[in-house]
Amino acid sequence: MGPTYLTILAALLILADNLRHVFQDTGVWPAAPPADAWYPSSSQYRTGCATEAFACLSTIGWIFTVVLTYLGFCTFFFATMWNANLVGKLSNIATQWRELRAADKNAAPGAPPKAAEHKAAERERDEGDLGDEQA
Numbered sequence: 001m002g003p004t005y006l007t008i009l010a011a012l013l014i015l016a017d018n019l020r021h022v023f024q025d026t027g028v029w030p031a032a033p034p035a036d037a038w039y040p041s042s043s044q045y046r047t048g049c050a051t052e053a054f055a056c057l058s059t060i061g062w063i064f065t066v067v068l069t070y071l072g073f074c075t076f077f078f079a080t081m082w083n084a085n086l087v088g089k090l091s092n093i094a095t096q097w098r099e100l101r102a103a104d105k106n107a108a109p110g111a112p113p114k115a116a117e118h119k120a121a122e123r124e125r126d127e128g129d130l131g132d133e134q135a
Helices: 002-026 059-083 086-106 114-134
Strands: none
Touching: 002 059, 059 086
């Protein structure tokens, strides 16, 4: 359930800036709030800045456009790797690699390496699979 919750959280973080835009466009969170408002402007850029660049982002722009969006992407990446069990799979690959290398070191001189035997057996299995599919 952990990866699912993280994916939901990531989606909300990524969509936060789009939601800010919707709130600004509908007047729920105005770009120019009244002088006595307790909340900040929803404007992504500072007033008086001539270009729409990172240098002109307001505090709200930095929080929503940069921090929340990229935090959402990082969370999504982490949730996807957790769901795919990437660490466990890489650990299995490392263990198999060490076993193959150890078998090659322990083999008699002149004997074919175990890794080569393993690769040949894999090739035969794969060719057999193709043969069955073609029949």
